[in-house]
Amino acid sequence: MLGDRWYERAVCRDIEDPSIFNGEQRHSNWRKARRICASCPVQIECLIDALSPDEIHPWRDGRKFAMFQAGLTPKQLTQLYNARSERKAA
Ligand code: SF4
Numbered sequence: 054m055l056g057d058r059w060y061e062r063a064v065c066r067d068i069e070d071p072s073i074f075n076g077e078q079r080h081s082n083w084r085k086a087r088r089i090c091a092s093c094p095v096q097i098e099c100l101i102d103a104l105s106p107d108e109i110h111p112w113r114d115g116r117k118f119a120m121f122q123a124g125l126t127p128k129q130l131t132q133l134y135n136a137r138s139e140r141k142a143a
Contacts, residue, residue, distance in 0.1 A: 059098040064089050074121045083121050090124035099123040104134055 065071060068089060073082040090096055100123035118127040118134070125133070 059095045059102070062093075062095045063099065064093040075119075083126060086121045087124055090122075096123055100125070103130055104137060 060066070065074060065086075073086045073089075075082075090099070093099065103118070103122045103125075118130040120127060122130060
């Protein structure tokens with residue numbers, strides 16, 4: 054279990070416009086978000102958190118991701134999550 058303290062070191066906590074991580078934003082914003090994630094010291098922790106089981110993220114709509122996170126688009130996160138779940142089930 055990660056706990057919440059990793060997020061205290063997240064670079065995205067202090068950015069001026071957090072809406073660039075919004076899944077409905079344009080891809081040009083995601084380029085900015087990707088650069089921010091690349092400089093983040095907790096990118097691995099962020100990815101582990103993103104791929105945590107749904108029980109830990111009850112607000113998640115099934116396996117759909119709504120936000121850019123850990124340097125990945127919502128679609129990439131969904132593909133990774135589903136591939137990981139399928140591997141576990143096999
Ligand atoms: S990797 Fe990106 S989304 Fe995750 S905590 Fe860091 S800046 Fe935020």
